[in-house]
Amino acid sequence: MTDGRERPGPNFVPLRYRGVSVATVPPDVALDEAALRDHFTGRDAYRRTRFVVARRDPDTPGPTALLRIGRAAEGPLFSPVVAVSMLAGPQECAYVIEPDADTGIPSVLAAVAAERAPGAYAVVVQGRYSHVNFIIDPQPLRIAVRDVVPPEPAKLVDQARRVVAVTEDLPPVEIVPEPVRLADLAAQRPAGHYLLPCRGSGAEVPGAQVSYLDEHPERADWTLLGCTRSQQIHRHFYGGDVPTVDFCPKQALAGARPPQPVLTKCCLQEEHIEVGDGWATVPWGSSLDLVREALRRLAEREAPSWRPG
Secondary structure: OOOOOOOOOOOEOOOOHHHEEEEEOOOOOOOOHHHHHHHHOOOEEEOOOOEEEEEOOOOOOOOEEEEEEEEOOOOOOEEEEEEEEEEEOOOOEEEEEOOOOOOOOHHHHHHHHHHHOOOOOEEEEEOHHHOEEEEEOOOOEEEEEEEEEOOOOOHHHHHHHHHHOOOOOOOOEEEEEEEEEHHHHHHHOOOOEEEEOOHHHOOOOOOOEEEEHHHOOOOOOOEEEEOHHHHHHHHHHHOOOOOEEEOOOOHHHHOOOOOOOEEEEEOOOOOOOEEEOOEEEEEOOOOHHHHHHHHHHHHHHHOOOOOOO
């Protein structure tokens, strides 16, 4: 856009929504930059206020303009407004009421924008506790989460979604499930009997007998659906290798950079995270803390310039 107005970069979100004030503008004041500058200049503003959501109706969604303001002094509790710049006018700004949305979380703001106001340049969200915040030019970082299923929902996908739903210092992230289905893998090497790592997943292969390595069953003529660790355990218990379909979701990352960032897991990692070109991996039984750290490190590589506003 070439209208000369300030245009923050993609995914601009205020650091704290306490810096966002909502003001009702009378009908005789146009919601354009010049009129709003005249209206607000000289008025006292609270020392935390950096942005103003200017609206016609305080009770319902309607025409909305988004402003950045400057005050005469930073220290006093209140100080006169001396600068007003428009970030988004009413033609490009949507006001959404979503009572369950935590407006302090960038990923939540991006998700609400995508669902309730797709295509809007700026989306103001009135959410939980009636707190108000906004996102400008939402372009969330899409992270594919590759995990073996069953069980369903895929554990790592569920963990990643829970993390981004409560993390304030990640850029807006959209979690994209990328399941690795055991039944599809089994079809690559048809057999009458499969050995799976553990019964806990509840995995079955239609039309075939299934045994579970963690139960140490009597040796049989089976095909292992597992990974390097499963092969090591099989070798320990049975003294040899068997036909194997490797289901490790990390193995496909050994080649070229993936088309979009990938979070996955590997059972050879027990207490640490690994990060590469476009990917991050956590241990198979990862904690939420490790998932959070992996997402943070992946975001630092894939969206290095993002900072809350």
